[in-house]
Amino acid sequence: MNKIDQALYEFREMDELADQDSLVHRFPVLPKVLLTILYILIVLSFHKYDLSSLSVMILFPVFFYQLSGIPLRKCFYKLRFVLPLVMAVGILNPFFDHTVIMKIGPLSVTGGWISMLTLMLKGILALTASFLLVATSGIARICAALRRMHVPSVLVTLLLLTYRYITVLSEEVSVMSNAYHLRAPRQKGIEYSAWGSFLGQLLLRSMDRAEEIYQAMLLRGFHGHFHYVDEKPASPKDWLTGLLIGALIVFCRYYNVASFLGSLFVR
Amino acid sequence: MIEMKHVSFRYEAGKEILDDISFRLEAGESVGLIGANGAGKSTIMKLLSGILFGDGEVLIAKTAVNPKNLYEIRRKLGYVLQDSDDQMFMPTVYEDMIFAPRNYGLSKEETEERIDAVLEKLDLKELKHSRNHKISGGEKRMAAIATILAMDPEVILMDEPTASLDPYNRRLVINAINSLSQTKLITSHDLDMILDTCGRVILLDQGKIIADGKTEEILRDQKLLEAHRMELPLSFTRR
Numbered sequence: 001m002n003k004i005d006q007a008l009y010e011f012r013e014m015d016e017l018a019d020q021d022s023l024v025h026r027f028p029v030l031p032k033v034l035l036t037i038l039y040i041l042i043v044l045s046f047h048k049y050d051l052s053s054l055s056v057m058i059l060f061p062v063f064f065y066q067l068s069g070i071p072l073r074k075c076f077y078k079l080r081f082v083l084p085l086v087m088a089v090g091i092l093n094p095f096f097d098h099t100v101i102m103k104i105g106p107l108s109v110t111g112g113w114i115s116m117l118t119l120m121l122k123g124i125l126a127l128t129a130s131f132l133l134v135a136t137s138g139i140a141r142i143c144a145a146l147r148r149m150h151v152p153s154v155l156v157t158l159l160l161l162t163y164r165y166i167t168v169l170s171e172e173v174s175v176m177s178n179a180y181h182l183r184a185p186r187q188k189g190i191e192y193s194a195w196g197s198f199l200g201q202l203l204l205r206s207m208d209r210a211e212e213i214y215q216a217m218l219l220r221g222f223h224g225h226f227h228y229v230d231e232k233p234a235s236p237k238d239w240l241t242g243l244l245i246g247a248l249i250v251f252c253r254y255y256n257v258a259s260f261l262g263s264l265f266v267r
Numbered sequence: 268m269i270e271m272k273h274v275s276f277r278y279e280a281g282k283e284i285l286d287d288i289s290f291r292l293e294a295g296e297s298v299g300l301i302g303a304n305g306a307g308k309s310t311i312m313k314l315l316s317g318i319l320f321g322d323g324e325v326l327i328a329k330t331a332v333n334p335k336n337l338y339e340i341r342r343k344l345g346y347v348l349q350d351s352d353d354q355m356f357m358p359t360v361y362e363d364m365i366f367a368p369r370n371y372g373l374s375k376e377e378t379e380e381r382i383d384a385v386l387e388k389l390d391l392k393e394l395k396h397s398r399n400h401k402i403s404g405g406e407k408r409m410a411a412i413a414t415i416l417a418m419d420p421e422v423i424l425m426d427e428p429t430a431s432l433d434p435y436n437r438r439l440v441i442n443a444i445n446s447l448s449q450t451k452l453i454t455s456h457d458l459d460m461i462l463d464t465c466g467r468v469i470l471l472d473q474g475k476i477i478a479d480g481k482t483e484e485i486l487r488d489q490k491l492l493e494a495h496r497m498e499l500p501l502s503f504t505r506r
Contacts, residue, residue: 012398012400015358015398015400016398019398138358139358140357140358140362164356167400171352209353212348212350212353213353213356215318216346216348216353216354216356217356217366218337218341219316219318219341219344219345219346220341220366220367220370220414220415220418221338221341221342221366221367221370221371221418222366222370223338223370226366227365227366227369227370229361229362229365
């Protein structure tokens with residue numbers, strides 16, 4: 001399997017993850033989307049030096065990944081190209097922020113190091129939460145939930161079609177790449193001299209296929225917005241569960257659970 | 268049910284793709300549109316479905332095909348594309364099947380009823396919730412036909428419905444086509460399939476109608492076929 005096929009396989013695996021069955025999968029998507037947004041906002045709201053309080057927020061993804069049956073390592077593996085970017089966000093902080101926050105023996109820990117770790121953790125937590133939402137809901141159900149939240153139809157359609165066209169583009173790249181390598185068996189990649197025509201052809205082929213798909217949509221009455229699969233609406237019990245989880249997330253933001261736990265062990 | 272009156276088409280500053288085409292299909296008729304590559308078959312299909320517009324008059328169920336009434340025209344017409352991957356653009360067969368009925372305002376209950384009936388008719392019930400990328404080429408072609416039947420169209424256009432199918436799946440598609448009572452216009456290079464599914468054939472070459480008549484008569488005419496870069500169906504050459 002070449003790299004493109006592998007990427008396509010991994011991309012489609014997200015749909016298969018969403019087809020699994022667990023409490024998290026069965027939980028209605030609308031409250032799930034709202035909880036994910038709340039969780040991300042709360043995570044992002046922590047102060048840059050508040051690493052200890054933020055660390056408690058790790059418990060949420062750990063718990064819900066366990067409950068959903070999706071291994072956390074799968075998330076980290078799939079996000080392996082994005083995570084380094086997230087990690088890089090705060091990498092310069094130690095060079096600019098020399099404020100000493102605490103001392104561990106003779107070692108001074110500066111604000112730069114703490115804020116770097118906080119930023120990294122925030123990014124990782126936001127990504128793992130988003131991944132869990134997609135992996136337990138599927139893009140179509142998320143789009144349906146977004147429409148129910150009155151997110152403009154054009155934005156939701158754009159999201160759904162982007163998701164659809166990623167596979168169209170990847171399939172075209174895969175076909176072209178296979179055709180290239182079958183006639184250039186000793187080359188590892190695609191020669192620089194062929195990049196221009198390769199990309200040009202890719203663009204033309206993708207546009208042709210995109211046009212075909214769009215025509216297929218028009219031929220079946222598409223006039224600007226999708227009708228999504230009707231999902232059973234969230235019951236009062238679902239909303240109550242969502243509310244409790246939301247309350248717990250907010251509680252962890254305003255009550256320092258980490259220092260409470262620490263005080264149980266250290267006087 | 269389908270009528271083309273003196274239709275011509277050319278791309279801007281290009282050569283004429285269709286030249287004064289006229290034919291008429293009665294309700295319930297199944298007609299094969301055959302011809303070598305570049306004869307103009309796909310252009311006729313695109314003109315009938317309002318993807319392209321040319322000179323002359325195109326009518327579907329007595330309604331003229333023009334940019335103003337495309338929504339109405341496409342409600343009456345189902346177009347099975349050659350490439351099922353393009354046709355099946357939603358993640359699952361079910362989501363693809365509800366796409367058209369919901370766009371045309373059917374309620375959830377009506378849509379469910381209709382797609383269950385179509386899946387039953389085509390014996391595809393087990394595919395209902397399958398992911399489109401997980402099903403085989405043959406299943407995808409049948410599912411693509413199902414998405415069109417879910418629209419309950421009066422007219423069905425099919426572009427190479429048996430292309431790249433194995434014999435078993437090809438036979439399934441032929442049986443499915445024969446079970447449909449709608450007016451059908453089918454383009455194909457698979458002349459044996461045309462022989463099995465169509466009572467009438469229109470032979471095109473270089474944008475002109477060369478022959479229009481009974482399938483058996485035209486497909487048995489070796490001289491006529493060879494003069495227009497075609498061959499006898501395999502089932503005739505074996506006899």
